[in-house]
């Protein structure tokens with residue numbers, strides 16, 4: 104086998120395995136955050152801080168879904184900013200309106 | 204022309220343009236009656252002129268849609284029309300029924316017409332846009348059924364494309380929602396509620412499917428862009444139309460006695476209705492920029508792009524202007540509504556009809572495109588009519604803003620007729636601009652009769 | 661390797677126009693909800709108690725997991741692993757079905773309690789927001805199912821898999837919207 108082709112193939116398989124692992128870690132993180140926040144809610148955290156915690160976790164989850172699952176991490180910045188800008192804008196507005 | 208039976212469309216298009224002319228003439232009569240109240244009284248009172256104006260609009264658009272379907276479906280399905288004779292027969296039935304109805308409007312007092320056509324047996328008359336005697340409505344349903352049967356059989360037994368399926372869905376929807384014109388409950392709230400299922404779900408629902416598919420067809424033909432790309436856009440435009448437009452009906456349920464929540468649902472969803480219209484603009488310009496060929500019919504390309512822009516302006520921008528409940532509270536049923544209705548109907552449905560006519564007529568007359576001279580004339584008529592419509596809209600909007608202010612918004616509101624007097628100047632301006640529109644239309648018709656040598660076959 | 665930022669948007673460009681439009685629609689709905697809530701604080705807080713947060717949380721887990729399966733399906737088709745891709749899509753659809761079932765039970769519970777759009781402003785928002793999202797889950801599942809069948813027929817491979825990415829992008833959007841909708845309507849008081 105041509106040497107350069109074989110390294111390239113190896114490299115791409117490696118990237119692929121890496122992407123697999125990464126996706127799985129993100130999944131764990133998303134599940135963990137959801138369960139964690141839910142449990143906090145169960146134990147009756149219902150203060151302003153809890154609201155911040157919930158929305159912060161939504162922000163983080165949304166960030167991961169956009170960057171990793173939708174794959175916008177590898178895409179030209181303007182698109183990623185458009186979607187993440189939407190996420191930040193909506194959540195910030197919700198917080199502001201909530202505090203009013 | 205690929206299939207002989209496409210030729211049945213020609214009569215439909217000719218009838219459409221003739222009725223269009225009638226519509227504009229009655230519009231001009233009414234425009235004058237706005238400022239010279241007794242003009243043509245008692246021969247043609249305002250309410251009759253209005254009925255003729257709006258009914259002719261609907262009928263000629265239906266002629267144009269049917270013509271468009273008869274022209275494009277054989278080409279999409281790659282087979283002759285299922286029953287060309289049926290199409291021709293229906294043409295004459297529809298034309299005669301339409302003509303008789305308009306003559307009825309003009310010759311009889313409306314209540315006499317109702318008595319004459321035995322409205323009391325099955326009362327459906329007396330509601331805006333649906334003024335037709337019940338017997339005419341039944342005629343429309345029969346024509347529509349025969350038409351859909353004919354088109355449906357052609358589509359289903361031929362090559363199925365996204366364009367022909369979307370068109371068919373739109374046409375079936377058109378017929379189905381028209382059935383609500385037979386439902387005429389005594390309860391005024393319910394009456395209005397279902398009346399909008401015809402009116403709104405037509406122009407902001409199923410007609411948009413028809414519009415989208417005709418536009419997609421013409422764009423494929425004049426740009427040579429891959430069908431796949433165009434179909435994808437069509438799918439997404441349609442999906443967005445339905446997502447926003449169906450619940451968007453709520454923007455007519457603010458003040459008619461329906462539950463409060465419609466103020467929310469109607470405002471939010473209808474505020475999104477401009478999106479599919481905006482996508483249509485992006486779509487048309489994208490496809491024309493990516494074109495793989497220079498189609499000799501420049502006029503048709505101009506009409507297609509014009510449709511995309513004007514539909515967005517008229518429906519999208521002018522619709523959005525008054526679609527939020529707090530705004531509509533003041534603007535409901537004013538000249539703002541009239542401004543929007545004019546530009547939206549013209550920009551979306553008149554222009555798409557003229558687009559397909561512009562594309563198909565030369566082909567049915569044995570050439571790919573008209574000669575230079577005819578096309579230049581047609582483009583002049585495009586600009587005259589379109590710019591005239593923009594100004595009509597602007598004048599009516601100005602009138603509407605003043606009207607809303609004087610009559611509803613100030614500390615001490617004035618009565619309706621006092622407000623009307625103060626905005627008279629805009630009605631005069633609108634009438635003159637209407638004359639410019641008529642000149643555009645005359646030029647348009649004249650462009651069909653230009654004789655030319657060396658025209659590309 | 662991770663720093664390359666030159667790829668085009670995954671899937672068909674047209675779906676992204678659609679996604680942006682949808683995000684706008686949901687954004688406006690969320691803000692409308694937030695504003696109304698701040699105008700009717702007591703009413704909202706009172707009726708929020710009666711929402712079923714357990715099913716809500718379960719539904720979040722289901723959607724996240726189905727998104728993960730969709731990611732696996734996309735990764736698989738890039739390596740020509742058609743069967744893995746089909747499996748991923750199938751599992752994602754299964755999670756979607758789970759979501760629909762849970763949600764239907766929740767709705768029927770509310771309906772049998774006599775709750776309607778016109779009950780009050782809170783329930784109007786709750787029902788229309790969640791039902792609107794529900795319809796999007798269905799639409800997303802229709803798209804995923806179409807892709808599954810095409811994948812099984814061998815329509816995709818490592819070079820040509822735009823279709824898979826298109827459906828995946830839409831599905832993640834449905835997930836993303838729920839990530840905000842759930843805390844907004846069910847949790848925050």
Ligand code: HEM
Pocket residue numbers: 331406407454455473474476477514517518519521522523524525526527531534535536537540543544545547548551552
């Ligand atoms: C091509 C599409 C459209 C056409 C042909 C059209 C036409 C019309 C017409 C003729 C009326 C007057 C109905 C009557 O009261 O008799 C009307 C009313 C209205 N339209 Fe449209 N429209 C279109 C699209 C839209 C869109 C997209 C929106 C919103 C963004 C919209 C918002 C409205 C509203 C709010 C009214 C009620 C006005 C009032 O309260 O008086 N329209 N439309």
Ligand SMILES: [Fe+2]
Pocket residue numbers: 403407451452454455
């Ligand atoms: Fe409407």
